[in-house]
Amino acid sequence: MAAAEPVYSPTTVSETKSKKWLIVPTDNLDKVRCLIKVVEVLLSFVAFILEEVVTNCMSCSPLYFFEFVSCTAFLFTALLLILLATTLHKRVGISCWPSLDFVYTALMAAFFLIASIVFASDNGGTDLENAAVAFGFLATVAFLVDAGWFVKTRGFPFKKTNQQAASNGGAPVAEAEKLNREQNEAD
Template sequence: MRTSEEAEGFDGEASNTSMISGASSPYQPTTEPVQPRNILGGIRCDMEYLISVFGILKVAEVVLALIAFISIEFIMLCLPCGGVYFFEFVSCSAFVVTGVLLLVFCLNLHTKVPQVNWSLTDLVNTAASTFFFFLASVVLVALNHTSGAEIAAVIFGFLATFVYAVNTFLALKRWRMGDRQSGAVQTSEYMRARTASRGEMEARPNLA
């Protein structure tokens, strides 16, 4: 039967052994709390974009395309109907695509995907919407211009064409400016690398 001194010694040795093994163990418990991933972190409404020229134009385009689509939907009887269907498709497509781009720029989602050239994407959308809105409005006014809904659709179609044309002009200037800046940066980097390589060649001793 063990005495109290032997038991205390055994307990002390056990505690020391556990402390040593715990200190040398590579699997130490962490005290840092695990933070849940915030997938939507950094997404916010950019009010500066909304009050900018491009933001105002985007909002106007979405509103005009929606009103033009609603106006064409009020036409109950059409003869012929080809112009009505074409204008309906153009106004609906412009509303959806421009609305998506407005959300992308307004919520700063374009910064999450830097691989996409968003300036060029916006330019292509505005240019295509300008052309097709103008074409659809001309076809509609040539074939269907008798009812009030048809006249309203034509008016808002030409208004949307004008706003899209202004946006296309400004987007083209922005895209060209961005290309010039990127080209200047690439040229400066190339010259810097070339100058550094020349300096290394001059500093290298001639062993011949």
């Protein structure tokens, strides 16, 4: 038997997979927003740590609310950053990542602002509490900058467009260039 060549050989060139774990920019995250998200994670983490170090509280409810918001912001923003900066977001299968990212960022900005105002208005006045409040306000600014940059670069994600989708039962669109029978016969 002659040297058999494979009957079924690949017809396309296989794509070499990148061995990088963190790839920026991606479809959903550019370099500037990645940097802003890293700043959000760091500021949220510092606010959370400073709040955790507080040992005495006059009224603990604002402290606990600030703790909840700063911890949530830190953990979920870190998770969102990892999802957006890797190919994991494609595996999860959610097609509305930009809308989800924008809503999350805007909500975190609002919650951080409320938590920081409440904690600033009702705390013991210690240096640790004041520092935690300051980092809470800085994190609020970072989330607002992120939401603003998102709108500036990608537009508002829920904006209605005037373009109508093509439908099977609609009127046909007029042709831009009419066919001329005389010209076709001459060719």
